[in-house]
Amino acid sequence: MRSADAELADAFFVSAVATLLLIRIGLEATGYPRLAGGGLHIAHVLWGGLGMLVALGLLLLFLSPFTRLLAAIVGGAGFGAFIDELGKFVTADNDYFFQPTAALVYVFFAVMFLAVRQIRRFRRLSPRESLVNAIELAESLVAGELSETDRTRALELLADADASDPLVSALRERFRAAARLSRPSVVQRIGATAGDRYSRVAGSRWFRRAIAGLFILQGAAFVVSLAYALVVIGGTLIGVEEARAELEQANGGNGVTSWIQILSGFIAGVFIVRGLLALRRSRLHAYRAFELAVLVDLLLAQPFAFLTTGFGAAADVFIDLALLAALRFMQTQERWMGDAAESRSGVILAAQGATNLGGDR
Structure with a gap:
């Protein structure tokens, strides 16, 4: 039996990611202090376990919807504190600063999110x-x-x-x-107010133009970058030393990672150009192409950005997520406007048919 309440899983993910980032930012700002004296160190993985235990207790002892939401938030916070110390448990020397940890955590959250999304959507509720x-x-x-x-x-x-x-x-x-x-409830009122304000902003004409303008700039940058890359590759093939040096510098010294990021950027750029070409004909198709470009960046490029730069790549992820939310809302609005237009057309045709029948009589 699947739950129809998507808010619980969303609350878990948001709480987990927010907790992980707050821990990283807090520890960096305070110089990584110890929470116990002497030779003791209370690792925050223990606080994470406590949070997940509290969430489990809430689910076992109480029945209300609010309790389930609270358990999702507390459990997510506990899981975020737990997964933050992943580096200690995949290295022989318990290295909290193990650089690939950020990429591993990102991939884990991405796979878990996609799995939950697929469970929700593989068929309608029976x-x-x-x-x-x-x-x-x-x-x-x-x-x-x-x-x-x-x-x-x-x-x-x-x-x-x-x-x-x-x-x-x-x-x-x-x-x-x-x-x-x-x-x-207070939470529902705050959520409804925030949702209404977001709908007004995202539904406005200037917002749609701003989003389109952003992707137009990205599309133009992609076309220029593609032309430059073709020139560099062509120069390398014919033996121009400066072109070869430029290609090696762009490769960044890490062949596989750099080429995957270049490939993901190319695929995302193709989707952006495709969306721009469809923008005048169908905004819905254009927004869908832009969404695919953002998803390519999120799922293909960003894991390797985390691998090379660590948690500093989180800012780009938040920008992508904000764009993704806006594009999905805009697609929903386009579908709603399309359905409304079809409904109006049906009413007009029915009225015209009735008028014609009356005239024939």
Whole structure:
């Protein structure tokens, strides 16, 4: 049985990544202090284990949706503290500063995120899974803590459940009668406010133009870089020494890593140019191509950036994630506008048909 609540996994990932980065930044700022005297050292992997234990206890002892969210946040923080010390457990000398640790952690989070995403999306929730998730939301109904958001979600789940099951009709009646039993929680109100503001900003014309302008600049830079690379490669092939030296310098002394980063940059650039060519014809197709370019950078280029520069590459990842969120929102908005246009066209055609029938009579 899969959960319909994607917020729990998202909360876990955000909490884990935030904790890991806060630990790294805090230790760097304070000079890596010890939390115990003498010959003792309380490694933060132990605090991570404690956080995961607390999360497990919350899940075993309590039933409310808030408790599950709290467990996801606390467990994510514990996991972030745990995975931060990965370098100590993959090296013979317990080297916390083992440089490939950042790349290993990044790849681990990326693979885990993709696995969770695939589990969510490989097929729609079955009617039975929809009913079970609606029953989970009934906990808040019984406790008198049902928000309007949860009520709407429960009714949507019941609409996908098997209507012949007597539980479906009974739960639907209870949820419909439970309108506005309680005000949204503080967290829900903050989330709704932030979501509304983000929607207004991301849905504005200037924001779409800014995103398009950013990719236009990247596309232009890619075309110029590609032309320069072709000139350098051509010069190398015909024996120009300056071109050979330039190619070796671009290679950076690490053949495999550098070539993979160059290849990923080329693939991302192709997607950007493809999106720019589609921009006038279909914004939806253009945004999808831009999204693929960002995903290529996230999943192919950034692991090697972490390998060479360590956790300093995190800033580029956050920029990519912000672009990815904006592009997905813009795609959703384009689909919504397309559906609305089709609906209006259908109404107009139906009205014209009725008018023509009236005229024929």
